[in-house]
Amino acid sequence: MKLIRNILAVCSITLFAALALSCNEGTNTLFDNIINDTPIRNNNQLGNTANVPAMTKIGTTYYAAVGKIRFRADSATIWDSLTLATGIHYTLATDGANLYCGVFDGPDGSATGHLYQYNPGTAETTVVNIAGLKSIVKVKNFGSNVYASYKKTDNTYSLWSITTGLELPGLGALNLTAPIVDFVFDGVNVLFVCGTSVYMGSTMGSTAFDNLPSNPYAGITYDTTLNRIMVSTLNGLIFQSDDAVGSNWTSYGPYTYMRNSTSTNAPFGEFIMVSANYFLVGTSGAGFWYIDTSSTWAADRWNGTAQAELYNGAINSFYVDATRVFFCTIGAGLWDNTYAAGAWGGTWTRE
Amino acid sequence: MKEKYVIAALKKPIVIGIAALLFFQMLPAMAEDAKPQPSKPRAGGVTHILGDQAFIFSLGAAIPLFFLRTSDGVVEPTNLYPGPRVSIEYMNYLSQSFAVGVEVIGGFMFSPNLNIYFTLPIIAKISYIIYIDTFQLFLNMGLGIELEKFLEYSHVDFFVRPQAAFYLNLDPSIDLGLSVGYWLVPQFNTAGQPADQTRLGNFLDVSVSLIYHF
Numbered sequence: 001m002k003l004i005r006n007i008l009a010v011c012s013i014t015l016f017a018a019l020a021l022s023c024n025e026g027t028n029t030l031f032d033n034i035i036n037d038t039p040i041r042n043n044n045q046l047g048n049t050a051n052v053p054a055m056t057k058i059g060t061t062y063y064a065a066v067g068k069i070r071f072r073a074d075s076a077t078i079w080d081s082l083t084l085a086t087g088i089h090y091t092l093a094t095d096g097a098n099l100y101c102g103v104f105d106g107p108d109g110s111a112t113g114h115l116y117q118y119n120p121g122t123a124e125t126t127v128v129n130i131a132g133l134k135s136i137v138k139v140k141n142f143g144s145n146v147y148a149s150y151k152k153t154d155n156t157y158s159l160w161s162i163t164t165g166l167e168l169p170g171l172g173a174l175n176l177t178a179p180i181v182d183f184v185f186d187g188v189n190v191l192f193v194c195g196t197s198v199y200m201g202s203t204m205g206s207t208a209f210d211n212l213p214s215n216p217y218a219g220i221t222y223d224t225t226l227n228r229i230m231v232s233t234l235n236g237l238i239f240q241s242d243d244a245v246g247s248n249w250t251s252y253g254p255y256t257y258m259r260n261s262t263s264t265n266a267p268f269g270e271f272i273m274v275s276a277n278y279f280l281v282g283t284s285g286a287g288f289w290y291i292d293t294s295s296t297w298a299a300d301r302w303n304g305t306a307q308a309e310l311y312n313g314a315i316n317s318f319y320v321d322a323t324r325v326f327f328c329t330i331g332a333g334l335w336d337n338t339y340a341a342g343a344w345g346g347t348w349t350r351e
Numbered sequence: 352m353k354e355k356y357v358i359a360a361l362k363k364p365i366v367i368g369i370a371a372l373l374f375f376q377m378l379p380a381m382a383e384d385a386k387p388q389p390s391k392p393r394a395g396g397v398t399h400i401l402g403d404q405a406f407i408f409s410l411g412a413a414i415p416l417f418f419l420r421t422s423d424g425v426v427e428p429t430n431l432y433p434g435p436r437v438s439i440e441y442m443n444y445l446s447q448s449f450a451v452g453v454e455v456i457g458g459f460m461f462s463p464n465l466n467i468y469f470t471l472p473i474i475a476k477i478s479y480i481i482y483i484d485t486f487q488l489f490l491n492m493g494l495g496i497e498l499e500k501f502l503e504y505s506h507v508d509f510f511v512r513p514q515a516a517f518y519l520n521l522d523p524s525i526d527l528g529l530s531v532g533y534w535l536v537p538q539f540n541t542a543g544q545p546a547d548q549t550r551l552g553n554f555l556d557v558s559v560s561l562i563y564h565f
Contacts, residue, residue: 023505029548030506031538035430037462308502
């Protein structure tokens, strides 16, 4: 009897120790995660595991690229479908009147693609003529100025202005061999990241900032409050220029987070400005991070661990509609919430 | 580095929990070595003596009450809905009025998003028993650890449960009763977690219980 009891004691101690040591601690306590597991409206319109690379809004209608285009009125909850062409619809922008959508003809990266223009008023779809186009990398608008990053048939990469119908001056001569993964128009110049360099393109041509170290650059934005440039990298760094033309840069980071008990550099991506001095930057696998350019400039990870799929998500892009921020994720659907006076609303919505 | 902190933070509940369990596991062995004392026969019921054993099976509900944030004393709603709980206990009588036991409880509760908070308290328990004709009132105090899981996160906390249980003696080997317990779960922040996230969890535990004496 005593032997059995001793064996049971040893087994139970071993079991408790094993269970305790296998604990998976988050950045917040377990009770805190429970308290913050605020309701998610989850009518599964776009799918909880949908890839939503981009979205935009024309008038009162939201458009989301999810392979095809889904759209809904901002006052509605039901998403309708729209297909402009055969193929994968994956990037969206608008000049205020027309929707621009990049479409891959085939499922793989070697496929050719096109940029389509859709007018919701007339329901007319036309192909945008881009000289030497092989496929579209990304399309973005800055106000009514629409730019497309694209791959050419000679396998180099460039930027095209939809507004002027021209390639950026002098950019073709650079023969860029890496995709232009992000770009921003500051009102005068186009700034873009390509491979391990950051460039400024103007009517005089495009040149790389040689005062920036080589890094896997992923995102770029322009702080219209401080008139400074910000760039992000896949290895957890944020660079900030001290003027509008990148005369000098300050590096921040690397910012890290714990994943599977390992410290990992945050793989940053696109930025969005949600209010003056207040930016979000997406990651591939660590949700999104805050940057307050008015104070410490430190990037902090959003701590909404209860919304686990967003917290650990890959956020490809953002869209801000007044006080509502949309999070376009890869593999975790389209999320949104209101943001006002430094605080998120109580309900996280997964469209 | 973080693992070190986590293990350090876990040491307290683990060590105290294991010590308590070992202590209570040793008691029956000590009881075997001691000479049983004759107990006074009880009118209307079965008399228990040192070394008598029983299993207690319970089925009921765990009702979340509130979290108390210790840094500023703020009471917060738990954001959980009540859920089912089951338990099994091995009990050993020390005398007619005292018993010790080890209990394993399993339960879960839902958040508004239907995420599940799993809980597995493992406690050592001491009971004082008051006999009222064919009824028995158990006043229990349990101490142990609680293994918890929510989303992808898991954690171990201390666990304290005062409990009262009222049983009706159905036959010499079976008692049926109702138990009401109060779970106190202090959850300390570990290194890397904000200090103001230390909370005291408060839950109510209501169950129907059956004692099988053997």
